[in-house]
Amino acid sequence: MLAVAAVTQSTDDPLSGLHVGDIDEPPVPEDWVSIDVVTCALNHHDLWSLKGVGLPGDRLPMILGCDAAGQAPDGAEVLVYPVISSPGFQGDVTNDPRRSLLSEVYPGTLAERVRVPAGNLVPKPEGLSWEQAACLPTAWLTAYRMLFTNAAVHPGDTVLVQGAGGGVATAAIQLAAAAGLRVWATSRDAAKRDLAKELGATETFESGARLPDRVDAVMETVGAATWSHSVNSLRPGGTIVISGATSGDAPAKAELTKIFFKQLRVIGSTMGTRDELARLARFVADKGIEPQIDSVLPLAQARTGFERMAAGDVGGKIVFRV
Template sequence: MLAVAAVTQSTTDPLSGLYVGDLAEPEVPAGWVTIDVVAAALNHHDVWSLRGVGLPADRLPMILGCDAAGHDADGNEVLVYPVVSSPGWGADVTMDPRRSLLSEIYPGTLAERVRIPAGNLVPKPAGLSWEQAACLPTAWLTAYRMLFTNAAVSPGDTILVQGAGGGVATAAIQLGAAAGLRVFATSRDAAKRELALDLGAREVFESGARLPERVDAVLETVGAATWSHSVNALRPGGTIVISGATSGDAPAKAELTKIFFKQLRVIGSTMGTREELARLARFVAERGIQPRIDSVIPLAEARTGFERMVRGDVSGKIVFRN
């Protein structure tokens, strides 16, 4: 079958290990099912795998990809929930210390077909296109859990989204605006600030700029470069929800004094549950949210999408079609 895989890894030239072509179909374990993939989306996770981060070399070749939507064996339209729990785990899968994402231990979604546990299927709402549905399982699910589970914000609250333009940040802006939140967003790039306004942000600012008022919650994916600004932007009792640290995880100042004096909450957030993905899909369909899609590319031309992601030449999700 046609698939996109990491066959070698390089920290300096990740695309040198990218393979697009025919691969044998993986076996289907007991209790798993095969999905015919219609659309699959690209994530930075896939590039990190090519760099050797989170994917040991002894698991190569590995089919890449976490996000997909397609048909099950009965022809039902479904989304793929990409988090795989360890055997016997029965609680919130995001708390499972041995969990994995598709493409880390088990082959991923950038293929004509993908195998997943039978319990990892989520119905695709009829109101979502294939491309829109394929955007949701990773970045959009992460943003949904950050906002509605961990930040626990309500309509009328004000949030700050750091690093507008990234996949999670873009999703958080669209979801927050659709939920009646006042969304502030920051970016070093003027074009990305304009994009944030187009997506529903109330106001946008350069990174580190003083805000007109303190916010109820900050969604933090940038890390070291914006940490102090995130702490200073919060009202007393406010919440920082952090799901990434693209600029590094060692800020110059931890801001501990401000955190305890202002009684701030700092909450880590990773992906989301299958139930949250189902709620997210319904919310996006019912509110008529249009996930920002950068481009739709045939799976056979996947290298083009990877090249653009490595260059940073992306505004929204890159989606591959079979």
């Protein structure tokens, strides 16, 4: 079947290990189902896998991808929930220390078909297009949990989204605006600041700029480059929710004194649950939110999408159609 896979890994030239073409279809484990993929989407996680981060070399070749929407064996239209729990684990799967994402232990979604546990399917609301549905399972689910589960913000609160332009950041802007929050966003790139305003940000600022007021919560995915700004931007008792560190995880200053003196909350956030994905899909459909899509490409042209993501030339999600 047609698939996109990591066959080798390289920190300096990750795309050298990218294979787009026919690959033997993996078997379907017991109690799992095979989904005919209609659309799938790209994440930075896929680039990290090609660099050897989170994907051991002895698991290669590995079909990449965490996001997909498609048809179940009974014809139902579904979203694929990509978090796989360890055998016997009960409770919030994001707290399972042995959990994995599709494409880490089990083959991923960038293929004509993907295999998942039967319980990992979420109905696709009628109001969502296939392209929109493919955006939700990873970046949008991460943003949803950051905002509504971990930051616990309310309509009228002010939220700062660092690094506007990335998949999680654009999702956070759109979700927060739809929920009645005042959204501020930062970026070094003027075009991405303009995009943030188009998506619902009330105000945008250059990275590190002094803000007109303190905020209730910060959505942090950039890491070291914006950490001090995030801490300094919060009101006393405010919350930083961090789900990534694309600029590195070792800031020049940890800001510990400000964190304890201002009684700030620092909360880590990873993905979300299947139930949160179902609520997210309904929220997006009911509110008429149109997830920001950078481009839609045939799966056979996946290398083009990877090249653009590697170059940082992306505003929203890159979606592949099978």
